[in-house]
Amino acid sequence: MSLIARAIEEAGIPTLSMSSARDITRSAWPARATYLDFPLGHTAGRPQMPELNREIMRDTLSAFETLSVPGSMSHLSYRWDENDQWKDKVFAPTEKPVDSDQSKSGNNGYEDDRVARHDTPQYQTEADELAALKSHSDEECKICIGIDF
Amino acid sequence: MAEALTRVIAGQLFLETRETNMSSGLPNRQPPVDYIPRITAQYAGLGYGEYRWLASETEPAWTPLTKPLSKCRLGFIATGGIYASGQTAFHFKDDTSYRAIPNDVEISELRATHFAYDLTDARKDINVVFPIEALKSMVEEKKIAELGPNSYTLMGGIYSTRRVVEDLIPPLVQRVLDDELDVVLLVPV
Numbered sequence: 323m324s325l326i327a328r329a330i331e332e333a334g335i336p337t338l339s340m341s342s343a344r345d346i347t348r349s350a351w352p353a354r355a356t357y358l359d360f361p362l363g364h365t366a367g368r369p370q371m372p373e374l375n376r377e378i379m380r381d382t383l384s385a386f387e388t389l390s391v392p393g394s395m396s397h398l399s400y401r402w403d404e405n406d407q408w409k410d411k412v413f414a415p416t417e418k419p420v421d422s423d424q425s426k427s428g429n430n431g432y433e434d435d436r437v438a439r440h441d442t443p444q445y446q447t448e449a450d451e452l453a454a455l456k457s458h459s460d461e462e463c464k465i466c467i468g469i470d471f
Numbered sequence: 472m473a474e475a476l477t478r479v480i481a482g483q484l485f486l487e488t489r490e491t492n493m494s495s496g497l498p499n500r501q502p503p504v505d506y507i508p509r510i511t512a513q514y515a516g517l518g519y520g521e522y523r524w525l526a527s528e529t530e531p532a533w534t535p536l537t538k539p540l541s542k543c544r545l546g547f548i549a550t551g552g553i554y555a556s557g558q559t560a561f562h563f564k565d566d567t568s569y570r571a572i573p574n575d576v577e578i579s580e581l582r583a584t585h586f587a588y589d590l591t592d593a594r595k596d597i598n599v600v601f602p603i604e605a606l607k608s609m610v611e612e613k614k615i616a617e618l619g620p621n622s623y624t625l626m627g628g629i630y631s632t633r634r635v636v637e638d639l640i641p642p643l644v645q646r647v648l649d650d651e652l653d654v655v656l657l658v659p660v
Contacts, residue, residue, distance in 0.1 A: 323550055323627065323659035324525060329640045330647055330655050332532040339657040344503040351527040352657070353534070359503055363588040365551075365658050369596035372604060379605035383614055386540050386654055392533035406501035413509035415516065432516035439586060443560035446582040446594070450556045457557040 324350030338386050340365050347395065355395040356382045360402050361412070374400075525632065536654065543653035545609075546619035548643070550627030551593065551600040551660035552585035560584055566626040567638040571646070574603065574618050587628050588660050600660050619650040627660060 324347060327337045331353045339355040341347035342365050347355050358365065358378060367375030378400060385396045402408055415431030445451040507524055514522055536543070552561045554570050561568070563586045572581070581601060583593040593600045603622065609615050623646060629635050647655055 323548075323625075323657050324527070325632065325635050326548065326625075326640055326643060327655075327657050328527070328531050329636075329644055331534050333644050333648065334534050335647060335652060335655055336534045336536050337655045337657060339659065341659065343506045345505045345507050346524065347659075349507065349527070350525040351531055353531040357503065361589075362506075363551075363590070363593060363660060364599045365660055366602035366605065367599055369592045369599055372598070372608075375598055375602060375605045376608045379602055379609055380612075380614060383540060383545075383609060383656070386536060386543075393531050401500065405499040409501045409504050412504050413506065413513045415513075432513050439563040441562050441564040443562050444552075444584040445560045446584050447556075450554075450560065450582055453557045454559050458559070 324352040327352035336386065338382070338389075340382055341395070344395070344397075351393050353392055354385055354389045356385045357395055357397045358382075358400060359398070359406075360400070361408050364402075522630075523632075538653070540615055540654070541613055542616050544617050544619055544651065545606065545615045545654050545656060546622065546647060546650055546652040547602070547606065547656040547658060548623045548625065549601050549658040549660075550625045551583055551588070551658075552626050553581060553583050553593075553597065553601050553624040556580045556582060561626040563626075563628075565629050565631055565634060567629060567634050568626075569639065569643060570624045571621040572624055573621055574607075576603075578604065585626070585628070585660070600658065602658060606656075615654075619652050621646075621650065 324339060327339045328351075331337050337353055339347060339352040340358065341355050342358050342360045342362060344357050347357070360368075367378050378398065381398050389396060443451070443454070445454070510522065514520075553572070554560050555572050555576050557580070558570050558572075560582070561570075561584065578597060581597040583590050583597060583600065598604050601622070601624070606615075606618060610617055623643060625639070629639075
């Protein structure tokens with residue numbers, strides 16, 4: 323995403339990148355960034371908490387006018403929970419009993435929870451797949467752009 | 472109150488401002504998660520090849536705002552595999568396509584599918600990764616002047632930098648220019 327931010331900025335439009343992965347954003351180095359210390363999948367807030375999410379957005383957008391050094395990042399002060407314990411489990415090896423047969427699995431305690439990388443559209447629901455088929459066969463869809471298959 | 476931190480990492484100078492007025496001073500606060508070493512270790516543990524993280528070596532371009540934010544038309548671009556029902560969904564293998572989502576879309580029509588993050592909360596309330604309602608509130612509050620006609624969504628997690636640069640960025644930048652946006656907010660997952 324930071325590549326895109328940098329390209330838009332180069333094209334003459336100011337950008338601001340939201341982030342909840344400080345080190346990844348820092349490495350990719352966009353012009354302006356705000357850091358929200360929430361688990362991945364919550365870049366803009368929490369479910370069904372519109373007031374909190376508005377507050378986060380207000381603070382985020384303010385960075386357009388407060389950041390003045392290229393490549394700088396502002397840390398927002400929100401926290402996910404009282405003790406930040408969610409951080410202990412992020413991409414960490416799974417704890418297993420000592421007598422588990424770990425040596426044979428060869429995964430050093432990590433579980434492969436990633437989804438296979440199919441190259442066909444992955445619909446959330448079957449109804450969506452039918453809706454997409456219909457809108458395309460009716461040539462109603464003018465908003466799927468740049469589809470690369 | 473904000474504490475300014477200057478860091479030099481791999482030859483890069485970073486200025487970070489950390490809010491110190493609220494929760495950061497509370498007990499039990501852990502530092503930000505360092506994802507790069509954790510994900511690198513997981514991939515190595517699973518026997519996968521090394522993922523090459525984007526490490527920009529030059530300072531980013533900088534375009535100053537030419538008017539107050541309250542006068543600006545804002546557009547936003549989100550990764551996270553979001554589409555509207557009726558659109559073709561994203562696929563999971565270096566998908567460099569994008570979707571234009573009209574900003575008058577019904578929230579109930581928005582979907583998220585992705586291979587790399589926990590979708591539970593995004594499917595409960597898409598605003599956690601696609602903050603359309605908060606941004607509409609910012610228009611009402613006159614924090615920004617208006618939103619562009621569309622938001623743009625991407626899959627993200629594209630392994631090929633070359634394909635991002637050659638296939639995805641040029642049409643997306645053209646979209647941003649055509650929409651006559653004054654500022655762009657990026658919302659990655």
